[in-house]
Amino acid sequence: MGKIEWAMWANEQALAAGLILLTGGIVGVSGQFRGWQFAAYAIAAGAFVCLLEYPRSKRAKGTSVERPGQYCFTVCVKAFGPLTRNYYVRAFLHAAICVPGGFMLATVLGCVCLGIASLIYFGAAVRGEHWEPILPRKDVRKPEDSTRKPPQNPPPRPPPDVRRKNVNDLEAAAYDNPFSTTADE
Amino acid sequence: MGNWIINNGFTSFMLVVWMGINIFLFVWFYLFYDLGDQFFYTRHLLGSALAWARAPAAVLNFNCLLILLPVCRNLLSLIRGNFVCCSRTMRKQMDKNLSFHKLVAYMIALMTAVHMIAHLLNVEWYNNSRQGVYDELSTALSNLADTDNTTYLNPIRTTDLDPQQIPTYFVFTTIAGLTGVIITLALILIITSSMEVIRRSYFEVFWYTHHLFIIFFAGLVFHGAGRIVRSQTTTDPPHNATFCKDRIQDWGRIPQCPVPQFAGGFPQTWMWVIGPMILYICERLLRLIRYMQHVTYRKIVMRPSKVLELQLVKSGFKMEVGQYVFLNCPSISQLEWHPFTMTSAPEEDFFSVHIRSAGDWTDKLIDIMKNLPEGAQGPKMGVDGPFGTASEDVFDYEVGMLVGAGIGVTPFASILKSIWYKCIVNIFSSVCLVQIYFYWLCRETYAFEWFVDLLQGLEREMEERGLGDFLTYKLFLTGWDQNFISLFSLFCLISSQDTDVITGLKQKTQYGRPMWDKEFEQVRKENPTSVVGTFLCGPAALATVLEKKCAKYSDMDPRKTKFYFNKENF
Numbered sequence: 001m002g003k004i005e006w007a008m009w010a011n012e013q014a015l016a017a018g019l020i021l022l023t024g025g026i027v028g029v030s031g032q033f034r035g036w037q038f039a040a041y042a043i044a045a046g047a048f049v050c051l052l053e054y055p056r057s058k059r060a061k062g063t064s065v066e067r068p069g070q071y072c073f074t075v076c077v078k079a080f081g082p083l084t085r086n087y088y089v090r091a092f093l094h095a096a097i098c099v100p101g102g103f104m105l106a107t108v109l110g111c112v113c114l115g116i117a118s119l120i121y122f123g124a125a126v127r128g129e130h131w132e133p134i135l136p137r138k139d140v141r142k143p144e145d146s147t148r149k150p151p152q153n154p155p156p157r158p159p160p161d162v163r164r165k166n167v168n169d170l171e172a173a174a175y176d177n178p179f180s181t182t183a184d185e
Numbered sequence: 186m187g188n189w190i191i192n193n194g195f196t197s198f199m200l201v202v203w204m205g206i207n208i209f210l211f212v213w214f215y216l217f218y219d220l221g222d223q224f225f226y227t228r229h230l231l232g233s234a235l236a237w238a239r240a241p242a243a244v245l246n247f248n249c250l251l252i253l254l255p256v257c258r259n260l261l262s263l264i265r266g267n268f269v270c271c272s273r274t275m276r277k278q279m280d281k282n283l284s285f286h287k288l289v290a291y292m293i294a295l296m297t298a299v300h301m302i303a304h305l306l307n308v309e310w311y312n313n314s315r316q317g318v319y320d321e322l323s324t325a326l327s328n329l330a331d332t333d334n335t336t337y338l339n340p341i342r343t344t345d346l347d348p349q350q351i352p353t354y355f356v357f358t359t360i361a362g363l364t365g366v367i368i369t370l371a372l373i374l375i376i377t378s379s380m381e382v383i384r385r386s387y388f389e390v391f392w393y394t395h396h397l398f399i400i401f402f403a404g405l406v407f408h409g410a411g412r413i414v415r416s417q418t419t420t421d422p423p424h425n426a427t428f429c430k431d432r433i434q435d436w437g438r439i440p441q442c443p444v445p446q447f448a449g450g451f452p453q454t455w456m457w458v459i460g461p462m463i464l465y466i467c468e469r470l471l472r473l474i475r476y477m478q479h480v481t482y483r484k485i486v487m488r489p490s491k492v493l494e495l496q497l498v499k500s501g502f503k504m505e506v507g508q509y510v511f512l513n514c515p516s517i518s519q520l521e522w523h524p525f526t527m528t529s530a531p532e533e534d535f536f537s538v539h540i541r542s543a544g545d546w547t548d549k550l551i552d553i554m555k556n557l558p559e560g561a562q563g564p565k566m567g568v569d570g571p572f573g574t575a576s577e578d579v580f581d582y583e584v585g586m587l588v589g590a591g592i593g594v595t596p597f598a599s600i601l602k603s604i605w606y607k608c609i610v611n612i613f614s615s616v617c618l619v620q621i622y623f624y625w626l627c628r629e630t631y632a633f634e635w636f637v638d639l640l641q642g643l644e645r646e647m648e649e650r651g652l653g654d655f656l657t658y659k660l661f662l663t664g665w666d667q668n669f670i671s672l673f674s675l676f677c678l679i680s681s682q683d684t685d686v687i688t689g690l691k692q693k694t695q696y697g698r699p700m701w702d703k704e705f706e707q708v709r710k711e712n713p714t715s716v717v718g719t720f721l722c723g724p725a726a727l728a729t730v731l732e733k734k735c736a737k738y739s740d741m742d743p744r745k746t747k748f749y750f751n752k753e754n755f
Binding site for chain 2: 105
């Protein structure tokens with residue numbers, strides 16, 4: 001099982017928080033709740049958190065499982081370099097994003113969830129974890145040895161141990177057929 | 186289609202029943218709150234959001250009742266053991282307990298979302314009514330309890346705060362609101378930490394977070410105690426809402442329209458969940474008792490490739506083939522229980538487990554055992570079990586097709602051993618199983634030397650007793666590469682022995698994955714009239730393949746070959 005990577009859970013939690021924030025925001029705006037401006041903010045914040053958290057990080061050890069179709073998100077998130085790589089940044093970012101959600105009821109749950117995600121991310125950051133993109137493995141094909149060294153003998157070739165060893169020593173190198181051959185009669 | 190019914194009919198039937206009850210509850214309670222006269226005034230304030238909040242609540246009650254049942258492993262084991270008379274199909278349902286647990290959990294998550302959104306609207310609209318935003322009737326209804334001799338309808342009594350903050354204040358100061366927020370949070374944490382990726386890779390996170398269910402159920406029981414959903418009570422003389430709703434000024438002045446009185450609904454959730462909660466507490470108590478019972482070590486053997494074999498003795502312990510136990514070693518962790526399949530046969534006077542080094546817990550255990558002085562007893566070990574899985578039914582079929590993948594051979598070790606014992610004591614007649622096909626797929630055999638040992642012994646025994654054709658087993662090596670195979674095929678040619686070069690067994694190892702069509706065809710040809718039980722312990726992808734093949738090769742004709750699919754759970 002190995003060492004626990006808390007960021008994996010933080011990621012699930014943050015994604016869920018993003019969705020909850022988004023849902024709360026949609027309810028708040030469409031119901032024209034008091035202070036629906038906060039709900040409008042929650043829609044934007046929720047969508048942003050979802051986009052940021054959708055691409056899962058590579059695991060330090062073992063196989064990483066991608067979310068379906070996360071590749072293009074991975075590329076976008078990777079483009080921000082250390083900002084998205086560092087989990088301290090994420091922890092503070094989520095902590096900051098979640099604050100305005102506390103001003104109206106519809107977004108309170110999303111706010112608290114995101115706060116929890118931020119705490120877990122902070123824990124992960126303290127333990128030295130960081131985000132690493134899952135990129136498709138590029139199979140670097142090594143050129144086959146056989147193509148670099150073309151065969152020295154023309155076919156048909158004898159087994160390796162009776163092959164000629166030294167070109168200079170023609171006498172020893174001469175190929176001696178071990179089987180007796182007779183012409184068909 | 187017919188084949189599909191044979192294999193999945195009962196499961197689907199159960200799911201249809203479950204879904205049917207859910208839909209019935211939803212519709213029933215929706216209509217109850219949407220049409221009931223006693224909710225006329227409540228509906229005037231809340232609209233259809235009232236029914237949309239109450240209908241999911243009923244479905245939630247039902248599913249919270251169900252969610253604890255599939256995880257009571259001792260209870261399931263009891264049902265399994267005591268109802269042997271039940272058909273195989275009935276008992277097979279017990280193996281899908283965790284899938285059902287997940288399904289119920291998804292339903293709870295969905296219904297929680299609907300319930301919550303509806304209540305967000307309810308609170309907002311109650312607050313609006315209280316602020317006098319809506320029509321005269323809404324304001325009058327909301328103001329009810331402000332004067333003497335009236336009961337309130339609108340649970341929001343505060344007006345002296347910033348109107349935008351009243352909903353939040355209301356939710357965090359009422360029983361229903363506060364417990365609702367807490368249990369929803371607990372539910373969200375439980376769900377996010379039980380995603381496949383967390384559960385498989387960081388089991389501890391999943392395991393400990395799942396215990397938030399205690400908070401969840403505690404909150405759930407008290408959730409309805411605030412009696413916030415209020416309905417009109419019958420007054421004398423009765424207050425007819427349809428007549429009086431336009432005569433607010435006359436309320437309490439004319440005899441037809443007394444001031445309407447309201448009361449909260451009786452909390453029901455606790456009645457739904459109390460039974461399963463008690464069952465679950467019994468389950469945990471039983472686990473505790475099992476944990477306290479004394480277990481002695483008969484033998485501790487270090488096998489090659491970091492495999493530890495523990496032979497344990499516990500009084501009153503009775504097992505069946507292919508069952509598993511949960512082990513708890515308090516010197517490693519007080520709380521962690523880990524499942525291990527037993528590799529001994531019921532005929533033996535001990536039970537054994539083979540533990541492969543696979544993570545922190547197993548590594549620590551192996552370390553402790555390695556450092557034990559000669560002849561000493563091992564550390565205290567708690568044993569919970571045994572628990573039944575599909576493979577104990579193997580003797581119920583005429584023909585067994587056992588498929589083990591990788592470490593998944595362990596339950597079959599027990600089965601094969603048991604057969605071996607039955608051979609020795611010649612009580613073969615009592616076993617209705619007549620033919621066994623055993624397929625072992627693995628990447629490399631060196632981690633399973635102990636199993637090869639067992640197979641070799643079994644093979645010898647069979648040979649001596651002239652039962653060679655009773656067991657057909659095939660080994661499939663899937664993790665080979667080109668160098669390996671050329672090397673070994675060369676050896677095969679040279680040594681020309683009749684045993685396999687890799688395993689030393691009579692059966693030749695085959696390379697690559699098995700062609701299941703060929704195997705099923707063969708089994709069907711050799712057993713044209715039998716009922717075949719297919720047992721898998723391995724990955725889900727393989728299960729899907731085998732399930733399809735089972736359906737494909739089963740015959741609707743009751744006299745011909747039929748395949749039943751069974752799967753072990755991990």
